[in-house]
Amino acid sequence: xxxxxxxxxxxxxxxxxxxxxxxxxxxxxxxxxxxxxxxxxxxxxxxxxxxxxxxxxxxxxxxxxxxxxxxxxxxxxxxxxxxxxxxxxxxxxxxxxxxxxxxxxxxxxxxxxxxxxxxxxxxxxxxxxxxxxxxxxxx
Numbered sequence: 001x002x003x004x005x006x007x008x009x010x011x012x013x014x015x016x017x018x019x020x021x022x023x024x025x026x027x028x029x030x031x032x033x034x035x036x037x038x039x040x041x042x043x044x045x046x047x048x049x050x051x052x053x054x055x056x057x058x059x060x061x062x063x064x065x066x067x068x069x070x071x072x073x074x075x076x077x078x079x080x081x082x083x084x085x086x087x088x089x090x091x092x093x094x095x096x097x098x099x100x101x102x103x104x105x106x107x108x109x110x111x112x113x114x115x116x117x118x119x120x121x122x123x124x125x126x127x128x129x130x131x132x133x134x135x136x137x138x139x
Contacts, residue, residue: 031061031118039063039114049122057082061118069110075120076103083121097121 031047033039044062048055057077064070073084077100084104085094089111095104 026121026123028119028121031059033116039110056080057120057122059118059120063110070107071110071116072107073118074103074105076101077122081123085119085121087117
């Protein structure tokens, strides 16, 4: 189940990270997961991108086993367009570029490759966007 509220069935320890992206017009930010242990049970984490206290966009990503094993990325801009994409052993895949407050979604069948890159493209006009991991997935 994507975008779970509350505590995940399998909790993943994620450190708080803050890193400036120095955005002018558009940016692609990346998160990574690797190692076979990451893909034995389903999991999800999220990243909130902010400019100061202003939320810019959100990326929720993970591994799901509800119907089949899949890698997924969901992105949503608060005031900007976003596009979800990922690369796994099957190749690189992208969702549709979506307007603010709409979800861009890409879900791809997982392969035996345990090195996954999850991406969010943001059409962001803020000057100093930062991200904070594991800020929750609601909203």
